[in-house]
Amino acid sequence: MEQTREDKKKPYIKPEVTRFPLRPEEAVLGFCKSTSAAGPSGGTCRSTLCQTAGS
């Protein structure tokens, strides 16, 4: 049986506002994440200048 226009209507869902936490300090790539070998020691961290581990 063919659907009527009325049948195809989706149920109304009231819009709602949801807040999501943003972490700009992480999102802008401001800090190196590899905290395991900070400094020029090498190890698994490939940064020779890593003094800025954060986030």
Add this chain to the structure above:
Amino acid sequence: MDRFFRIGGVTLGVRGSDAEVTGPLAKFMGDGLAARPDIQITANHVHEIEPPSGRLLFDSAAVWKLYEDADAHRIDCHSPLFGDMPYKSARVSPDLRAVDVRVRVAGHDPLEFPLDELLVNAYLAPRRGVELHSCGIIDGGQGLLFIGNSGDGKTTTARLWQNGPAEIVSDDRVIVRDEDGVWMMYGTPWHGEAEICSAGRAPLRRIYVLDKSSRSRNGVTPLRPAEAAARLFACAFPPFHDAGDLGRIVDTLGDLAASVPVGRLSFANDPTAVAFVRQELAA
């Protein structure tokens, strides 16, 4: 000699650097990757780097700043170890294909953080690709993405899956790309605390938003695409300095959320979490 790296399906060629490539980036290195890389980087060692003459476009408030530079862009990288003068500065062509890097520090790899990540992210933004703060796992050929900010459980997740047959492509940052209608997931060298990464790739089958509110039981709640897209955006690294690319990232994430099932995952910190996800995938 030129060196080639392939990250997230993007080939980077590096010329003029004799710095030893060590650590995670070495896993992404290869010979003869492409006659013409997507991004060609030319490095030069210098003693001084002049102050930028162009307008400041973006300040990360930490280790890098972006400036206008005539008809190109300039990225200056700073470290407290080297005072006010940038320790390296990159001139980036508008199409991102040519990058001239001047480095003041002997033996410094020109591609080293944050430049590698900034370039790859910028290249992907208009090409339906995005880097996500997430743990990526390939299990039985299927790509699974566990997204979350710091402290949400990415490292914990990586360790839970580490002892099985699954391949962990990163415990912290994963690239996702739409490749001719197939969403692919790529490992990156940018690992987290667990220091796990690989150059593996796989079709993306599921995205789980890590939920640490209930750490005692396993459960998944499907998310509607709008909420899923917002959650993805909160875990992305968008180019805030470029309104056009910012919009493209939002479009990409919206399409991703509409194409790949996204669910909120609560999980117990034990092997039952792995079994639960496998069961959920098989259902």
